[in-house]
Amino acid sequence: MTTSTNTKRTIAVIFGGRSGEHEVSLMSARSVLSVLDPARYNVIEVGITHTGTWLTGQNALAAFEQGITEPLLPASLLPDPSKPGLFVWRADKHEKIAGVDVYFPALHGTYGEDGTLQGLFEMADVAYVGAGVIGSSVGMEKGVFKDVMIANHIPVVESVVVLRSEIEQDLESVIRRAESVSAYPLFVKPANLGSSVGVTKCRSRSDLAEGLMEAAQYDRRVLVERGVPNPREIEISVLGNDNPQASLPGEIIPGADFYSYDAKYVLDNSEFCIPAALSEAQAALIKELAVRAFKAIDGCGMARVDFLLDPKTGEIFLNELNTIPGFTKISMYPKLWEASGLPYASLIDRLIELALERKAERDRTVRQYRRDV
Numbered sequence: 001m002t003t004s005t006n007t008k009r010t011i012a013v014i015f016g017g018r019s020g021e022h023e024v025s026l027m028s029a030r031s032v033l034s035v036l037d038p039a040r041y042n043v044i045e046v047g048i049t050h051t052g053t054w055l056t057g058q059n060a061l062a063a064f065e066q067g068i069t070e071p072l073l074p075a076s077l078l079p080d081p082s083k084p085g086l087f088v089w090r091a092d093k094h095e096k097i098a099g100v101d102v103y104f105p106a107l108h109g110t111y112g113e114d115g116t117l118q119g120l121f122e123m124a125d126v127a128y129v130g131a132g133v134i135g136s137s138v139g140m141e142k143g144v145f146k147d148v149m150i151a152n153h154i155p156v157v158e159s160v161v162v163l164r165s166e167i168e169q170d171l172e173s174v175i176r177r178a179e180s181v182s183a184y185p186l187f188v189k190p191a192n193l194g195s196s197v198g199v200t201k202c203r204s205r206s207d208l209a210e211g212l213m214e215a216a217q218y219d220r221r222v223l224v225e226r227g228v229p230n231p232r233e234i235e236i237s238v239l240g241n242d243n244p245q246a247s248l249p250g251e252i253i254p255g256a257d258f259y260s261y262d263a264k265y266v267l268d269n270s271e272f273c274i275p276a277a278l279s280e281a282q283a284a285l286i287k288e289l290a291v292r293a294f295k296a297i298d299g300c301g302m303a304r305v306d307f308l309l310d311p312k313t314g315e316i317f318l319n320e321l322n323t324i325p326g327f328t329k330i331s332m333y334p335k336l337w338e339a340s341g342l343p344y345a346s347l348i349d350r351l352i353e354l355a356l357e358r359k360a361e362r363d364r365t366v367r368q369y370r371r372d373v
């Protein structure tokens with residue numbers, strides 16, 4: 001009897017992308033590739049350049065890491081379901097190179113994690129790891145995400161969204177609105193980014209003005225948020241489709257004033273505590289909130305849900321939900337599952353299965369109105 005485990009599946013891992021998190025994505029893809037069992041999977045590496053060109057070839061990731069992408073071939077996934085698989089351009093012709101069972105976007109931020117790539121996957125009618133269009137876009141947009149959390153009675157820190165055009169045209173009134181959120185410190189962030197790119201902790205009005213300009217470079221929507229004093233940063237991993245499960249919660253002790261880009265990827269001096277030292281009731285609440293948040297945005301496959309805990313008041317705030325969490329060597333998402341009894345490689349297998357299950361579920365949807373006559 002042939003079982004599905006005897007059949008090698010073809011997985012296209014996609015990395016890079018048009019996002020401030022391009023480099024982080026390369027690190028995530030490296031880790032994903034390192035745990036994909038070659039006995040079980042054929043792997044195709046697809047890189048997206050900073051300007052959006054799709055390239056493929058043997059060791060495409062290494063080529064991206066080294067910045068030597070010339071030997072790679074332009075690749076495309078077409079939005080037309082009758083032309084499935086990956087194509088390359090050779091001599092001005094589209095040539096199919098492979099059928100693909102599952103696409104694995106190891107991309108973070110804009111054009112990867114925000115629903116746009118997921119829209120292409122939906123158009124092409126292919127199986128892919130992670131959340132769909134809505135889950136991805138709501139998870140990505142910190143302002144809309146908070147509104148959805150508030151509607152679901154999930155606690156979040158007070159904030160306001162301002163627009164780049166408002167910052168450019170009337171900075172003073174933007175500053176007034178921002179200062180009405182709370183006393184300093186305030187956190188300013190681009191609404192659609194991650195890895196702390198463009199995030200500033202502002203202790204004064206001049207910090208705020210600078211932070212607003214900085215964040216506005218990365219997005220037309222900017223979030224200004226009350227700073228939680230000396231927050232404990234708790235993260236938890238969620239896995240599943242319609243019945244998602246949460247891992248143990250973990251804690252990050254940033255090696256800088258806050259968990260900035262440098263603290264995440266440069267300094268390498270942050271500490272991790274798994275499981276987080278929490279009371280049973282706190283851990284249970286964090287699990288429950290994470291699963292509720294995942295369901296509220298129509299999450300699928302995976303998400304890492306991050307909380308800020310005020311050590312003085314004991315208040316717990318849901319900070320953000322990442323639909324494509326980091327998979328680098330220091331990343332919490334796989335570490336938390338490992339500590340919860342699910343090793344790296346099994347986690348990747350499960351994510352691939354969940355992608356196929358979700359596709360099968362989607363295929364049950366009737367696309368034509370069958371009117372009884």
Ligand SMILES: Nc1ncnc2c1ncn2[C@@H]1O[C@H](COP(=O)(O)OP(=O)(O)O)[C@@H](O)[C@H]1O
Nearest residue numbers: 157187193194195196197225226227228258259
């Ligand atoms: N309201 C806040 N109060 C205190 N610290 C914050 C707040 N918002 C963000 N931070 C700090 O900034 C980091 C990055 O912010 P976050 O919202 O998680 O953005 P990103 O999506 O870039 O990770 C957090 O991990 C935390 O250290």
Ligand SMILES: [Mg+2]
Nearest residue numbers: 195196306320
């Ligand atoms: Mg974060």
